Amino acid sequence: MQLFAVLLFGFCQLALAKTVVYDWNIGWVSVAPDGFVRPAIGINGQWPCPQVDVDLGDRVIVNVYNGLGNQSTSIHWHGFHQNGTSEMDGAVGFSQCPIPPGHSFTYDFNASQAGTYWYHSHDMGQYPDGLWGPLIVHDPNPPFHFDEEITLTLSDWYHEQMPDLIYTYQSAAGEAANGTPIPSGGALMNSGKDVKIYVKPNKTYLVHVICPANYPGHAWFFDQHQMTTVEVDGVYVEPVNVNAGLNGTMKTRVAPGQRMGVLINTKNDTSTNYAILDIMDVNQLFINNGIVPPPSDYNTNVTGYLIYNDSAPLPPTPVLYSLDDSEFFDDLDYVPLDREPVLEPVDHQIILNTNSANISGISRFVINNSTYLEQNVPSLYTAGTVGDNYSSNPLVYGHVNPFVVKHNEVVEIIINNLNTNLHPWHLHGHQFQVLERTQPKGGSWPGTYGNYSKYPARRDTIMLENEGYAVIRFRADNPDKSPLSKRRSMGKLT
Ligand SMILES: [Cu+2]
Structure with missing residues (x-):
């Protein structure tokens, strides 16, 4: 049977x-x-x-x-x-x-x-x-109940086009003139300002939150609605009320490339509308770049609205007073619903020391002192054409910081972020377990492990704190080579 x-x-x-x-x-x-x-x-x-x-x-x-x-x-x-x-x-x-x-x-x-x-x-x-x-x-059979779905995208916007911004980020003259440009169009929610999202009373909404940002991470919340996370980067998690801490006022955030599935229950009463606040990371935009205090005439926020009643007034914008780490739910506390045990033993450890460096007058990001130069022949084509004797030799791939791992190895990557700003990292082709991630200025990996969960959080994109490190593990079960790409941050395309 x-x-x-x-x-x-x-x-x-x-x-x-x-x-x-x-x-x-x-x-x-x-x-x-x-x-x-x-x-x-x-x-x-x-x-x-x-x-x-x-x-x-x-x-x-x-x-x-x-x-x-x-x-x-x-x-x-x-x-x-x-x-x-x-x-x-x-x-x-x-x-x-x-x-x-x-x-x-x-x-x-x-x-x-x-x-x-x-x-x-x-x-x-x-x-x-x-x-x-x-x-x-x-999913035809999701492990949670909901009635309706909403998508919420949180991004930054520029009046300049990317080729101009890249020139500014990555040329000696451009850097001297402008350094790292802040988003001249500010933050966008669902690619707009003052966006209205219409909701019905007494329903459970599954909110797909996506951060397709160029540069800063985002913090966001639905005013006066408790949020229960059920999915992170495509990984179902044990449902958790992310607002529960700090007497129900805990906030949550997403890094460029990250996503969340969040449940909210709409209220009975349709007489009031509520704000959705999104704020770009002030630390990343200004404070960690030495711009203290942040410019008072620059608006890091964008507001949207949960509309219960189109004829009722829009609420005032809520104020978020601080972006201290203690105000936010720690994404390492998510427990995957499948409770995948921590991967061990480690077959292959890779240590990445990452920082910015001045190369011929241009600020570039480097991994173990080597920058990434895009190759004319895609790495996958190289792997498929040089033959078995050479495809395991990192030298054949050119200036791309290659690490060759064997099929089904448990790979541990230690990322030491020696830079003074936050940086998101994204792995193609896999989700990784996040065993550890330090607070800002947590230093480099000391060579020993701290405490980590038996069932670590698993996702495909992680934000590293400034001058801190992270320990991630994954099984190399996707036989073609997968790049660990440094998502653009501080505008450096490496
Ligand atoms: Cu990707």
């Missing part, structure tokens, strides 16, 4: 899976989310780019035509492991060549993970010019 049930389940999965096909023309559109008109990169003439909704098990085919005219492009499916389809990962220089203007590329992969993801250009630091969107994989 048990065997029969398993077979039947397998059959149902097959029967329900469908193929979803999108035809996308990537092109420039004129937008003004904060009132300032500028070109942005949209899809089929639309910006913000569309949300992709698929069901678990679907085959997803996206025919991408690059209609930009003046720039190459690609699409990365952030958080998707692409196990068996690494060539669909969309990371230029790693898994594919850039799609030139006037050319097409077809992405074809399976949505084999449920939860909250996003897609974005993975070419030339291009996505903050607009080429990103939510990617939600619906």
Whole structure:
């Protein structure tokens, strides 16, 4: 009987899976989310780019035509492991060549993970010019109840286009003139300001929170609504009320690239509307860059509204007085619902000392004193063409800080952030367990372990504190080589 049930389940999965096909023309559109008109990169003439909704098990085919005219492009499916389809990962220089203007590329992969993801250009630091969107994989049997779904994206916005910003970030003249530019358009919520999200009373909403930010992390909350996290970066977690601490006022935050699934219960009473506050990380934007106090005329906040009643007044913006670490739920406290035990023993340890360095007058980020230079031949092509004798030799991959690991090894990565600012890290192709992460100025890894959970938090993107370290582990179960990419932070594209 048990065997029969398993077979039947397998059959149902097959029967329900469908193929979803999108035809996308990537092109420039004129937008003004904060009132300032500028070109942005949209899809089929639309910006913000569309949300992709698929069901678990679907085959997803996206025919991408690059209609930009003046720039190459690609699409990365952030958080998707692409196990068996690494060539669909969309990371230029790693898994594919850039799609030139006037050319097409077809992405074809399976949505084999449920939860909250996003897609974005993975070419030339291009996505903050607009080429990103939510990617939600619906689970037919989620381990929690909800009635409705909402998506909430938290990002930063610039009046300058990325090629100009990159020049500022990464040229001696540009750096001298402007250093690290702060987001001139401030923060955006769902790609706008004062966004209204309409809700019904007495419902449970599953809120897909995505941080497609360019530079700073974000802190956010629904005013006077308790938030229960049920998913983090596509990993179901034991439901936890993240506001419970500090007498119900604890806040939560997301780093660039991170996502959360959060449940909120709407109120009975529809006479009042409530604010949704998002604030960009003041420490990251100003304080850790030596700009103390932060400029009083720069608004780090954006407000949205949960609308119960369109004819009721909008509430005043709540004030967040501090961004002290103790005000926030620690994402290491999430317990994966599957209670995957800590991976051990470690087969392969990698220690990354990361910092910025001045190379020929340009500030670049370095790993173990070596910067990343994008290769003309994508690393995956190199791995597939040099032959077995050479593919394990890091030298064949060029200036990309390669570490070659064996299939199914338990890999531990120690990341020492020697830099004076926070930095998010994202691993393609895997989720990693986070055993430890220090507070700001927690120092480098001392060579011994502190206390860590038997069932560590697991995710695909983590924020490292300034002058601190993290210990992460994963099983190298995705046989094509996966890059640990340093997400852009402080605007350095390394
Ligand atoms: Cu990714």
